[in-house]
Every structure is written in structure tokens, then in C-alpha cells.
Amino acid sequence: MQDGSDDLAAWLDRHGPALLLFARQWVGSHADAEDVVQEAFVGFWRSRARVRDAVPYLYRCVRRAALVWLRTHQRRTRREQIAGRGAAAWFDPGVCSPLESEEQMRRVQGALERLPAAQREVLMLHVWGELTFAQIAAVLKVSPNTAASRYRYALASLRRQLAEGAGC
Amino acid sequence: MLTEEPDPLETRLRRLRPQPMSADLRGRIAEGISKSARARARFLRGSLAALALVLLISATVIVSVSGPGPESEGTKGVVGPALPAGEPARVQERPAEPALRLLAARQLAEARTLEEVDAVLDQYAPRWLVFIQTDQEVLFAPGF
Numbered sequence: 036m037q038d039g040s041d042d043l044a045a046w047l048d049r050h051g052p053a054l055l056l057f058a059r060q061w062v063g064s065h066a067d068a069e070d071v072v073q074e075a076f077v078g079f080w081r082s083r084a085r086v087r088d089a090v091p092y093l094y095r096c097v098r099r100a101a102l103v104w105l106r107t108h109q110r111r112t113r114r115e116q117i118a119g120r121g122a123a124a125w126f127d128p129g130v131c132s133p134l135e136s137e138e139q140m141r142r143v144q145g146a147l148e149r150l151p152a153a154q155r156e157v158l159m160l161h162v163w164g165e166l167t168f169a170q171i172a173a174v175l176k177v178s179p180n181t182a183a184s185r186y187r188y189a190l191a192s193l194r195r196q197l198a199e200g201a202g203c
Numbered sequence: 204m205l206t207e208e209p210d211p212l213e214t215r216l217r218r219l220r221p222q223p224m225s226a227d228l229r230g231r232i233a234e235g236i237s238k239s240a241r242a243r244a245r246f247l248r249g250s251l252a253a254l255a256l257v258l259l260i261s262a263t264v265i266v267s268v269s270g271p272g273p274e275s276e277g278t279k280g281v282v283g284p285a286l287p288a289g290e291p292a293r294v295q296e297r298p299a300e301p302a303l304r305l306l307a308a309r310q311l312a313e314a315r316t317l318e319e320v321d322a323v324l325d326q327y328a329p330r331w332l333v334f335i336q337t338d339q340e341v342l343f344a345p346g347f
Contacts, residue, residue, distance in 0.1 A: 043236065051223070051224030052224055053221055059222075065222060072228070073232050073235060074235075077232060081239055081240075125222065126221060126222065127221065143215075143219060158216075162217055190212055194212050
């Protein structure tokens with residue numbers, strides 16, 4: 036799929052799940068993440084022709100919508116996160132590889148939730164959004180070097196957390 | 204050339220797939236986009252109509268403020284006396300040369316003293332050289 040493609044289905048196939056996951060890190064539930072992605076995507080679709088690289092712009096739209104949502108619903112989100120921690124899966128258990136049990140998947144999600152937000156979003160953009168560090172820099176308005184170093188810190192922190200968890 | 208080995212943790216993370224996008228969400232997005240396009244078209248139509256209205260009102264105001272010209276039938280906007288339609292404006296004409304010469308000749312004829320003759324000659328000197336032939340005959344030649 037070309038980035039400049041007007042094929043809505045292709046855009047949703049390519050970026051939909053990663054966008055949902057990206058939004059999910061800020062909002063209280065999967066349904067809320069869907070609302071955020073819906074609002075952001077409609078806005079993005081209207082104005083995508085005006086930007087040079089549409090993919091980072093799409094993620095920026097979702098990030099902005101999620102942060103607005105978070106400010107509006109902060110108290111409710113906090114309550115939901117405390118009440119339902121671990122219950123709402125970020126990942127699809129149906130396509131879990133044989134090497135990754137559901138338990139391991141939950142441990143990864145828990146470790147991701149404990150990461151600092153600045154590191155977590157870079158990790159999500161790079162691993163699941165498949166954005167380059169230059170594109171991530173455009174989304175977050177930081178330098179590519181900052182994006183790369185946040186990614187390294189995130190991986191190191193995640194590795195440490197997962198090793199500690201495995202040792203218990 | 205060195206190639207960077209993929210981080211095992213990164214490989215492990217990539218194997219996890221995010222929750223898929225539901226058909227319901229896809230439908231909502233498609234509907235939202237078409238609704239947004241319709242709203243945009245409505246807005247553009249409304250903007251164009253408003254612009255046309257503003258232009259129409261402006262044109263009407265300009266026409267009514269400037270008013271009809273002097274050649275129109277009404278009296279609105281006429282500052283000076285109205286001229287009959289089609290008649291060109293007249294310019295105050297200077298007396299023609301022959302009439303002026305007659306005038307000068309008559310003034311000379313009526314002069315009773317030399318001073319009066321000098322005064323008439325001085326008056327017309329910039330225009331003609333005046334030759335007085337007789338009491339009844341005065342010749343004029345182009346002046347300096």
C-alpha cells in the first residue's frame with residue numbers, strides 16, 4: 036500500500052490494530068480506544084492530503100485525540116485502570132504464537148504498562164506501528180536520536196522487568 | 204559491512220499482535236468520513252451562497268450610493284444647473300479679431316485728445332501695429 040493511497044480499507048488494514056494499541060496505552064478500555072481512533076481517523080482522512088508524510092501524521096492525530104480524551108476522562112480512567120488492571124488485553128490472544136502463552140502475554144502487557152509513557156509510546160510506534168525513528172521523531176516532535184535512545188531505554192527496562200518476573 | 208542482529212526481545216514483542224480492528228469500528232469510521240464529507244460540502248455550499256449574497260448586497264449599496272448621473276431623468280445627484288440633453292457645453296469665446304479691430308477703430312475715432320489716442324494705442328499695442336491713415340481709416344498690422 037502506498038502512503039498516499041486513498042484506499043480506506045487498505046489504511047485500516049495496515050494501521051488499524053497498531054493505532055488501537057497506541058491509543059489503548061492512554062485510555063481506560065478498548066471501547067474508549069476505538070472511540071479515540073475513530074475520531075482521530077476521520078479528522079486525519081479529511082486533512083491527509085496536506086501533509087508530506089501521512090503515516091506519522093496519522094499517529095500524531097491519534098495521540099492528540101487520546102491525550103484530549105485522557106484530560107477529559109482522567110478520573111474515570113484512573114478508576115477503571117485500578118479496577119480492571121490486567122483484565123483488558125492489549126494483544127490478540129487468538130494469534131498468540133505457541134512460544135507465547137497467554138500468561139506470558141499478560142506479563143509483557145504488565146511490563147509495558149509500567150514503562151514511563153515517553154518510552155512506551157516510542158516502543159509501540161517502532162515495534163507495532165513499524166515507524167522509523169525519523170517518523171517517530173515527527174510524531175513526538177523530538178529528535179530522531181532522542182527517539183532512538185528512548186527506545187533503547189524502553190527495551191532495557193522491559194528486559195529487566197521480564198527477567199525479574201521470570202525469576203519469581 | 205556490519206549488520207545489526209535483531210534484539211531477541213524485540214523479536215518476541217513483534218510476535219505479539221495487537222487486537223484487530225472490529226468490523227463495527229471500520230463501519231463507524233467509514234460512516235464518519237462520509238458524514239464529514241457531506242458536512243464539508245454543505246459548509247462550502249453555504250459559504251458560496253453567503254459570499255454571493257454579500258456581493259449582491261455590496262453591488263446594490265454601491266449603485267444606490269453613487270446615484271444616477273446628470274443625464275438621467277431624476278434630479279438626484281445633480282449639482283449644477285442641468286443642461287439640455289445632447290447640447291455640448293459652451294465656452295466663453297474671446298471677441299473675434301475683426302470685432303476687436305472695429306472696437307479699436309471706434310475708440311480711436313472717439314478719442315478727442317492726444318492722450319486719449321495714446322491710451323487706445325497703448326491698449327492695443329501688444330496686439331497690432333496700428334496705422335492711422337486718415338480720420339476715417341485705420342490700418343492694423345500683426346503685432347510683435
